[in-house]
Amino acid sequence: MVTADATTPARPAPELEGSGSAWGPDALRRAVADRFLALTAPDGAGRAGGPALGDVPLPGSGRTAERFLVLYGLGREDLCVARLVEGHLDAVAILDEVAGPRVEPGERxxxxxxxxxxxxxxxxxxxxxxxxxxxxxxxxxxxxxxxxxxxxxxxxxxxxxxxxxxxxxxxxxxxxxxxxxxxxxxxxxxxxxxxxxxxxxxxDAYLRRPGFQHGGIGVAACWLGGARAVAETLYASARRRTHDAIAAAHLGAVDMLLSSASTVLERAAEDIDADPLDALGGARMRSLRVRALAELVCTQVLDHVGRATGAGPLCHDPRHARAAADLAVYVRQHHAERNLAELGRLFGARDEDGKEEHR
Missing domain, CATH: 2.40.110.10 (Butyryl-CoA Dehydrogenase, subunit A, domain 2)
Known part of the structure; x- marks a missing residue:
């Protein structure tokens, strides 16, 4: 499903195409908004050169892996665009799950x-x-x-x-x-x-619904796409020249991290589709595990790429510098040790067979 493929480049972020592109926050905001508008337009798939958002499967529909792949791809393209599209798609899923108003074409x-x-x-x-x-x-x-x-x-x-x-x-x-x-x-x-x-x-229906946990994993898919964008500098360097032993070790570590996270994300999609209404009660633990792993992978990818490439890409490659800065901020949506502590408590409340104890 989601792979750490080193051969397929991501679509360039629109505001970074060409040497005369603006870099200020207002210009970035306008460029991201333009991309968001294009993707959510009724003919967005054809006009924006991106996914048809109206065709993105709902979580638990039997095609959750496809949903995560769209979010991963958008994260790899531009984490700010991914953040807005993820929110839009999450709103569509929430309104479907709790019988809210219908999202009309062209709405964002x-x-x-x-x-x-x-x-x-x-x-x-x-x-x-x-x-x-x-x-x-x-x-x-x-x-x-x-x-x-x-x-x-x-x-x-x-x-x-x-x-x-x-x-x-x-x-x-x-x-x-x-x-x-x-x-x-x-x-x-x-x-x-x-x-x-x-x-x-x-x-409290927003928090109690099973889709709240499924949606949290969708955010993690965006993070991992962003990590893949950061890693592109290292992958591109490997395509251009032979690495020394140290750089090769960093490259191997990054590839291992991203491919492992991809496997976990795909398994999570399968588990969601097998139990979309969370009858087995595993959705919260699944979400905590996947998000914690994704946060760990993202922070380690940032570290490995920085140690392997030095300050050069951060100082001279605006796309890489922005991808790294965006990922460092977005992944902090994870609640770190608070979420790990909750995961530990949930694990401690399970019996030897992995089932929740009723106390």
Missing amino acids: WGVWAAQPPGPGLGARRVDGRWVLDGLKPYCSGAHSCTHALVTADSGEGRRLFAVRVAQPGVRPVPGSWRAIGMAGSDTPDVEFTGVEGTPVGEV
Whole structure:
């Protein structure tokens, strides 16, 4: 399925084609938004030279491996583009799973569900409608999405709402996204003032559904595509000349990491398709394992490639420098030791046969 093929180059990121391309964050954001718009257009597959997003299988459909392959390929092309497309595809899957509104051709959806410490976003009923007020951080595609699925705290608990982004009261906060890595993902805070939202599912339905875990592995597929993009500098060097023993060892390590992760990703897709509704209760542990492995692979690929190639590509190859910076930021969406601790607790709650103990 997903391979660490060293012979097929990724599609060049549009803003880096040619020697006169702009490098600033505003130019990156515009280029990524243009690519996102092209891919989500009704004729996006033909016009954008990319995947037909309307044909991307839902997770658990029996073709999950194809879904992960699309996300991997987009991550290899451009992690910022992958971040926006992943959010759109995740929104489509969520709305299908919890019977929300249908995504219409030409719409561009995001999933704005970050819940860091702070007052956050609140939801209240006003004359039979739900109204959202407050601040939502990390809203990828804030200036290019037409709609978003947004989590907000209600008096009943956390709920998910579908929001039309263009309505009055939705305001991206200027200067709140100053990232260098993932600059093009356009992920500022967004202020909501009296914004009408349509509830999607019941309280906590967003987190309880099996697809939440499947979607987390889709993000890991994007990360691994980004790792493959970073590794391209090392693969390209191997095609041009014979490596010394040290460089060859780094190349071998990178190839082992990426091919092993590919195998795990493919197995995860098979397991999701075999139990899409998580009747066996293994989805959370699967997601934690795959995401933790993907994070480890990405950080080690960054390290191996940097040690093998030195500072040269980071200083003189804008595509490589951006791929490395983007991956270093995006993979931090993994919660590191917190997720590993949860995985350890889940493992400890299983009996010798690998089944959960009922205590």
